[in-house]
Amino acid sequence: MADRVDVVIIGSGVGGSAIAHCLASSGASVLVLERGERLVREDRNWDVEEVYAKACYKADEDWFDAQGQPFQPGQFYYVGGNTKVFGTTMLRFRAEDFGELEHEGGTSPAWPVSYDTLEPYYTEAERLFGVHGEAGRDPTEPPRSGGYPFGPVPHDPEIAGVADRLRELGLKPFPLPTSVQYHDGGKCIACDTCDGFPCKVDGKGDAEICLLDPALAAGNVTLCTGAMVNRLVTDETGKRIVAVEVTLNGRSESIEADLFVLSAGAINSAVLLLRSANDANPDGLANSSGMVGRFYMNHNCSAVMALKPFHKFTTRFQKSLSLNDFYFGDGEAYGYPLGNIQLLGKIKEPMLRGALGWMPGWGRQWLAGHSVDWYAMSEDLPDPESRVTVRDDGGICLSWRRTNTAAHARLVARTKKFLRAAGFPIVVSQTFSKETPSHQCGTVRFGDDPAKAPLDPLCKAYDHENLYVVDAGFFPSSAAVNPALTVAAQALRVGEHLRESELKAS
Secondary structure (H helix, E strand, O other), X not given: OOOEEEEEEEOOOHHHHHHHHHHOOOOOOEEEEEOOEOOOOOHHHHOHHHHHHOOOOOOOOOEEOOOOOEEOOOOOOEOOHHHHOOOOEOOOOOHHHHOOEEEOOXXXXXXXXXXXXXXXXXXXXXXXXXXXXOOOOOOOOOOOOOOOOEOOOOOOHHHHHXXXXXXXXXXXXXXXXXXXXXXXXXXXXXXXXXOOXXXXXXXXXXXXXXXXXXXXXXXXXXXXXXXXXXXXXXXOOOOOEEEEEEEEOOEEEEEXXXXXXXXXXXXXXXXXXXXXXXOOOOOOOOOOOOOOOOOOEOOEEEEEEEEOOOOOOOOOOOOOEEEOOOOOOOHHHOOXXXXXXXXXXXXXXXXXXXXXXXXXXXXXXXHHHOEEEEEEEEOOOOOOOOEEEEOOOOOEEEEXXXXXXXXXXXXXXXXXXXXXXXXXXXXXXXXXXXXXXXXXXXXXXXXXXXXXXXXXXXXXXXXXXXXXXOOHHHOOOOOOOOOHHHHHHHHHHHHHHHHHXXXXXX
């Protein structure tokens, strides 16, 4: 590994890999540092006991909540980041999500960029991820400059029947946009171990396969795994980043560069900035505003199981349907936004043990076999006291203050109501906890005012001339759809800027 390159990218998730993909044609020497290794394709990729009961791929680390209690977060440190186990959903934010929106629980702030700014990058991100979908079916769909790269993944027969029944009720279900290779020449086999599992056959469109591997093939991008970045180092003025300190194979190394891109995930990026405090930046890097680590958001999410006691479902690829009928409210009954509803991957008995440990195994097995499983998601509003901090012992403290919970409860109740009307007499739900930070965002937000945001609208740190932070940490609001595609779109926008402006200038 060279001790000096043109660009260092920290993290190989969606943000970092998208930047690498953009810079692969730049001629610059680019080094991607990833703390994890490549996730091995092996039989236990699809073993529900190994993946869920034994958590074999989850990071073996403890974080701490606001009360100082430890918990094991749902973090996955591999090449490709959390996309190695994500549910492949690739929804765009609604155009309205980029403006100020009033919720029952408060105000969702406007972004410093509009939907129109990101639209061409959304289109490019969908192309790179090979997204399957069908334009024009989602009632809240924002304007598009073109259709999806591939048509929708076909519903399993039982899900197609559910969709028909929902339409009879006056709802507008639509095919869930998803990044899987379920097309001619693709590797996806539409199995029942996709959402939450690694893909043993590389049929999932994750950041490793869709972005990073093509970038590495260009020749000027290098990947270094097992590289734990401990801190960013500045010059004496504190304005310019000059190096990263990395632990690699048990020894400490320093790597210099002209440009640094931090894409370690919303929580770990904030932590690294705070841990990099020095005399010139006593509160951490990029933190003259005091906002680094604040405004942490993680969607209000609940699993909703719709049960038919006398019907055993044989659905395999369940995650193919979504509804946005209540995204901006419930008509005259409720004028505030509620959120998105989409199918989960098929729930299996080991997945229920944590929430239903009191129930005998045969009972959990019966539930899993007789259910259609949904995911209700509402916006979590930004709160400055919902934050990530670093403890005196170096540990990560995550103090999440949930917001907008009344709206989420209403969305879950509305979901249960229409599912009962659709022929499911028993509908139960379980809210996700802080241990599932899969939609983490907001900790290093971008904005027009450096007194209120660490980053400018191109994700460049106001305090440092050569530092960009490109992961979901830049989100000023969380909206109520999965964040991956929006991270990819902004990362492609930033990568284009770096290639055409920063690197040419140097």
